[in-house]
Amino acid sequence: MTPLAVDIANLFDIEFLISIGVLAGIYALVALGLQLNVGFTGIVNFGQAGFMAIGAYTMAILVLDAGFSFWLAVPCSILVTMAFGLIIGLPSLRLRADYFAIATLAMAEVVRLFAQNARSLTGGNQGLFCAEDDPSNCYPNAWNDVSDSINEWISNFWADPPSLLPLLLVVWAFVLVSMFVLQRITYTPWGRVLRAIREDEDAARALGKNTLVFKLQSLLIAAVLGALAGLFLALNLKTLHPTEFEPLVTFFAYAVLILGGLANYRGVAIGALLFWFVLEGTRYIDLPEDPFTETRIAALRLAITGALLIGLMAFRPQGLFGKKEEMVLGE
């Protein structure tokens, strides 16, 4: 095969595409929360990875250690994430936008470092997974049952469906429902106050709006979406490691947001698909082995993705679906 050619057969392999689709769906959920925060409220939340971690770890700990059923642990973990968002948001949302960004980033890192070091609770860097001697009490089991029954039904039309297909369908069902709900609530009087805060918080306060409450609500909705994404990540990985919740996760979600365009929910979904297709698809560019060692290729993939983002910013600063007017006038 000629160097620099793309391995088309592998690139369009169905298992590969589905695994990308799952990742893209998870990041779409994270970035939908960011869209509400950044695109519609003007609060720069860098803590989504922290909310994902809280959601995922709470669910896993409740099932594995406290013996909760998966279906009870899921709503509990979402409530815990919201409570955490409230604790983080109440003091930090009074800060200026840039300080708030730093506060949320620090919060997410505290969560990750806690997960890394509270070994008895989270397994630390070993990760959190099912005990081998007692596989009966294990959060992926509850999901595996659902997954099996979905695939059983699918096998009526498609013999031997890929094992990740049910997760793909459920993740994207959540993405679509979230998009629909967010779209509906954004263009209401409530959402209008959010947009006013984005434009000028003092103007909103001068017109009788208790802006802190609106910013908190916006943050909590993003936290819920983050928790959902964390839960799906846990189902996808089957084990939880602190490294899955590094700030890079939030930054990737921002890349998705910028790619899709600000103040547009549809763009987030398309942006997530495109981002992960490019980032993972670059694996299949054939490069000569010398000088391209594995680590160099890993770095190169990020560089290519970054270059594409920069190119997009240069030629289409509003992203794929963003409104140019809202960008220019926002200044």
Place this chain on the structure above:
Amino acid sequence: MASEPESHGGTSAPPAPPSNGALLDIDDVFKRFGGIQAVRGASFEVAQGSITALIGPNGAGKTTLFNVLTGFYRGDRGGISFAGDSIFGHPPYEIARRGMVRTFQITKALAAMPVIDNMMLAAPDQPGERFRNLFLHPRAVRRREREVREEAIELLDVFNLGKLADEYAGTLSGGQRKLLELARALMAKPRLLLLDEPMAGINPTLGKRLLDHMKRLRTEEGVTFLFIEHDMEVVMNHSDRVVVMAEGRVIASGGPQEVRKDQKVIDAYLGETFHDSAEEGG
């Protein structure tokens, strides 16, 4: 040297305000920023139904006082009562909801929102601003939205902005933004409007229209006005009462004729030139 357009100063004095007491009572308010004592014991009253001007040299503490009155700054001490209730130290949104609504020196048009959304945002009593009502009472929300939209369009027409309802506010000219900000403040159903330099940066024709609107609102809707202004022609001819601040204190207050002859005011702000011209004009 007397070149200010003062000739009609004495003749077109505005009607005396209906004297049913003070709507806003400011009592010995202090505000310090680090080593700078921006407001040092300001006291005055704004009579119900009046158009009161707040004047003074740059740095006199006028805008700081506005920010303390509307809750944007927390005053160090003093008392502020609005319609009989103490509002000192209350948050801005609460003060606005009581009916004391402000505009800003530099207009705060919500640029990336359509003009109509700017207007509808300001309407009070929209149940749809509570998150749960979006799901619990969607019909009440829609009903109020319809009312608010109608009101907003009517008001935009009054200010000759009707045709721009669907444009982004950021595309408006400076003068149009001033009008929009005033119209938006009116959507909030104010009893007292605090305007920070409403005439600054707009052409005289538009300024004249703004003044006409103020007077009409005072007579038709009973709105009271307190405004900061540097244009002495506007202050002397269109306000019933003038409050003069210098170095954080109120140094004089009274009717325009009274204040312009006050030696402290002449020394601190107006200068001899203005005094001379006033003498000639009056």
